[in-house]
Amino acid sequence: IMDCYRKYAAVTLTILSVVLHLLHAFPDGEFLMQGCPECKLGENRFFSKPGAPIYQCTGCCFSRAYPTPMRSKKTMLVPKNITSEATCCVAKAFTKITLKDNVKIENHTDCHCSTCYYHKS
Amino acid sequence: MKTVNCYVLLFCWEAICCNCCQLTNITIAVEREECEFCITVNATWCSGYCFTRDPVYKYPPVSSVQQTCTFKEVVYETVKIPGCGDHPESFYSYPVATECHCETCDTDSTDCTVRGLGPSYCSFSQNGSNQ
Numbered sequence: 709i710m711d712c713y714r715k716y717a718a719v720t721l722t723i724l725s726v727v728l729h730l731l732h733a734f735p736d737g738e739f740l741m742q743g744c745p746e747c748k749l750g751e752n753r754f755f756s757k758p759g760a761p762i763y764q765c766t767g768c769c770f771s772r773a774y775p776t777p778m779r780s781k782k783t784m785l786v787p788k789n790i791t792s793e794a795t796c797c798v799a800k801a802f803t804k805i806t807l808k809d810n811v812k813i814e815n816h817t818d819c820h821c822s823t824c825y826y827h828k829s
Numbered sequence: 830m831k832t833v834n835c836y837v838l839l840f841c842w843e844a845i846c847c848n849c850c851q852l853t854n855i856t857i858a859v860e861r862e863e864c865e866f867c868i869t870v871n872a873t874w875c876s877g878y879c880f881t882r883d884p885v886y887k888y889p890p891v892s893s894v895q896q897t898c899t900f901k902e903v904v905y906e907t908v909k910i911p912g913c914g915d916h917p918e919s920f921y922s923y924p925v926a927t928e929c930h931c932e933t934c935d936t937d938s939t940d941c942t943v944r945g946l947g948p949s950y951c952s953f954s955q956n957g958s959n960q
Contacts, residue, residue, distance in 0.1 A: 765883040771897040772876035774948035778860045788940040794897035796881040827895040829933035
């Protein structure tokens, strides 16, 4: 019975180390993983038409928050106790398209994690 | 035993694979300017990945929410900073996150930026060490 348990433990540890190895093989930054998809192009179903797809950058990017260093607080007009460093999935390249009724939209062609513009409340 | 192994695998998978927004241990530098030194304090704060998108319709600009990994709940802790020479010891209060989430950045309490000095920045270290 003990031999059986040892075999199970060995198999478990082997699978775990393979998984760890695979995970660490991915570069930092845009990280593809379960539950939080990588920042990349996806079709925008609202604006897409048959034969004329419109692509949009969507996905997960890294951000963090921490107490503002005292040095930074001294330079602030209105000191804030907390600092947020955030990146968002945005277009690295795009083309401009004008739809009927003169509606202008972007068709994204490349994405990356970079400056957020719509993250403040 | 099979069940135990399954639970161990599941737990490890969750622990190593969840890069979502969560509490992590960080080191904060607290400066004592008059004495020109810093002390370090351990705290928990928020970091990880949040889902965002870049709107294709921008002209004119419409509100479109992008979420960042930020605090949901925060408490304040106090640390004693040693004195020096004519300067007695003092106390400094700093925020510690107790819960995190993906949400918009609250400009009332937070400096919303792309890159800051980092939590362990000290003006008085050799290279102004930061993280």
